[in-house]
Amino acid sequence: MKTAHLKIRKSMGFFQVVLFLVFILPFVGFAQTVSFAPPVHFSVGNSPRSVTTGDFNGDGNLDLAVPSVYSNDVSILLGNGAGSFGNPTSFGVGLSPVEAVIGDFNKDGSPDLVAVNLFSSNFSILLGDGMGFFGVTDFPLNEGPSSVAVGDFNEDGDLDLAFSHIVVMNQQDISILFGDGSGSFSNPTYFTAGGGSNSIATWDFNGDSYLDLAVANASGTVSILLGTGTGTFGPVTSYPAGVGSDSLTIGDFNMDGRKDLAKSNSSSSNVSVFLGNGNGTFSTALNIAVGVFPRSVDVGDLNGDGKQDLLVVNQISGTVSILLGNGSGSFASPLDFAVGADTVGAALGDFSKDGRPDISVVQLMDHRVSIFLNTTPFAGSGSNITNISTRGFVGTGANVQIGGFIIEGTEPKTVLVRAQGPSLVDFGVSGVLANPTMQLFSGSTMIAQNNNWQNTDPLCLAPAVSCGNSQDIIATGLDPCSAGTTGCTLDSAIYISLPPGAYTAIVSGVGAGTGVGLIGVFDVDSTTGNSKLGNISTRSFVGTGANVQIGGFIVEGTNPKTVLVRAQGPSLVDFGVTGVLANPTMQIFSGSTVIAQNNNWQTTDPLCAAPAISCGNDQDIIATGLDPCTAATTGCTLDSAVHITLPPGAYTAIVSGVNNATGVGLVGVFDVD
Secondary structure (H helix, E strand, O other): OOOEEOOOOOOOOOOOOOOOOOOOOOOOOOOOOOOEOOOEEEEOOOOEOOOEEEOOOOOOOOEEEEEEOOOOEEEEEOEOOOOOEOOOEEEEOOOOEEEEEEEOOOOOOOOEEEEEEOOOOEEEEEEEOOOOOEEEEEEEOOOOEEEEEEEOOOOOOOOEEEEEEEEEEOOEEEEEEOEOOOOOEOOOEEEOOOOOEEEEEEEOOOOOOOOEEEEEEOOOEEEEEOEOOOOOEOOOEEEEOOOOOOEEEEEOOOOOOOOEEEEEEOOOOEEEEEOEOOOOOEOOOEEEEOOOOEEEEEEEOOOOOOOOEEEEEEOOOOEEEEEOEOOOOOEOOOEEEEOOOOEEEEEEEOOOOOOOOEEEEEEOOOOEEEEEOEOOOOHHHHOEEEEEEEEEEEOOHHHOEEEEEEEEEOOOEEEEEEEEOHHHHHHOOOOEOOOEEEEEEEOOEEEEEEOOOOOOOOOEOOOOOEEOOHHHHHHOOOOHHHHOOOOHHHOEEEEEEEOOEEEEEEEEEHHHOOEEEEEEEEEOOOOOOOEEEEEEEEEEEEOOHHHOEEEEEEEEOOOOEEEEEEEEOHHHHHHOOOOEOOOEEEEEEEOOEEEEEEOOOOOOOOOEOOOOOEEOOHHHHHHOOOOHHHHOOOOHHHOEEEEEEEOOEEEEEEEEEHHHOOEEEEEEEEEOO
């Protein structure tokens, strides 16, 4: 199945606009605190209608794209990673743009945009240069386009477009245009959904690996069109909902791994929730009253309990309604908060890069976008990634094993960095690295080293706070000889306390030896302090059979944790790496069971099996600021990534090459909540 871009941003978040206050929610089983900093306002064009987030200049910080209906432009506001944004740069498009959605339409690794122009009966493609600037080209379309979904509907590897139309010709309110991979598109092919449609989204709802369409109709129905993989769709199935329609979003509200739908109903002032059966059919709507004239609905874990909630923007009442999910498909009574008149759209993202999702809202008559930075210590922060290890082939020169990790927070953290070779024999591994040696770097400075873990090297340089000896290593219960006994005294380990920052461990063989090795980073004081292991990545040669790249990680605590698991190959060329893995593919395991998989990160695989709570799509990956194309651009669309929420436990990521190809690859696990 190819790329699925949803209409509304799906990154996780939670919201509170009564500033500096903590609310006690009167609902048993739901988190009880939500708080946000005072809003910061940024002027944009005349009457903004919606907002989309993405990293448009490749600096790792989330930016904003805001279409404005009266100035006929899309404003780009570049984020600084601290929750603030620069002055807008505006790009002229057609008349009354109501929506802008991200896609890489010319396959250059930089995010592009498609703008939906309601009154000029066309759409605009904004091709990004990767630095925050765009070139604009307009394409003709039928009357009244209202929304767009992006995906590969004909399975040719190029992104296509599906538009909904509120103004219809001969009841044909859906148009499909096929992309050619250069930023251009075919003439439209038209389909009938509900006879006047306001919103459209795409996913594989029946599990056949082909993208389907969900369409919200002004008549008060939701239509499902199942895709064939050729760019055509089967008969329409419609489900009654509330009256009016402005927004449609996709989530997993009952945590069964099947996608559900939520639709805002502007005329009946409620939201309709449809639970998916996994075969392309849906339950009867659950209708929930919200504020007056709801224009936008979004999904995310708003209270940090690992369950998806709804955020609804109500234009006439000037409020947002928060509906907290219980994980079984139903919701608590709405919590309504004043946000100001004519608020019409919202998007979620971690704008301050503190691990907390923040909120952006657009206000039509004030001509601005407002940012609410999240200050809530939510339940999800009670779990951490504590132990991460990666097995791969250790060569020489550029093909040694390289592990990077980041300590996030405000205090030093004690970690054990371990390199195993000969002891892997006890686990049935053949061709092991006979005698590993390890060096630990801060930047380009070596700060610690070890060859044979029972020998303590005197090197322990700043910024290291302190280094332990073999007795400290034994006290962790994680010394190499506790893992396997064969030749275990030849394994290497470093016990070290480090301040927040980025560090690199390099594992090689004594005497230029080669073979399979395992590098691991273990949080040995995970229950104390205000710092944590934020992410780790390991570069090694990816072979076939037993020599594929295997990354293991542990989620420790009491609450679910959302992580991004990323496998890079071709994009490593941008870092001067030669002999790269041309096309990596990845599977995530719980025990011996595959629970998620991906080949090419912009392609959303339908597999998301228990114990996984939920899996995101490429838009969720972009929202982290860590999608493969933010790291590098060469061939980055061929890299793999899985955005997944997991309960505490042990998990394994296996990276291999498509068609048994081999080469240097990098696997990383990132804590994104």
